[in-house]
Amino acid sequence: MTDTTTVNCPTCGKPVIWNAESPFRPFCSKRCQLIDLGEWAAEEKRIPSQSDLNDSDEWSEQDR
Numbered sequence: 001m002t003d004t005t006t007v008n009c010p011t012c013g014k015p016v017i018w019n020a021e022s023p024f025r026p027f028c029s030k031r032c033q034l035i036d037l038g039e040w041a042a043e044e045k046r047i048p049s050q051s052d053l054n055d056s057d058e059w060s061e062q063d064r
């Protein structure tokens with residue numbers, strides 16, 4: 001008997017057991033579910049994070 005069906009989390013690819021213990025299936029966790037639902041929002045957040053990288057360049061110049 002094989003009632004341990006597993007699926008791969010669409011967000012991170014981690015195997016998820018398809019039973020009542022995985023309330024967020026096919027996602028492995030609520031976090032991955034939110035990431036998938038809000039994928040468009042996550043990409044918008046990447047724009048300000050790139051300017052953070054420019055700030056870190058100034059830090060390295062101060063270090064020298």
Ligand SMILES: [Zn+2]
Binds near residue numbers: 012014027028032
């Ligand atoms: Zn996941």
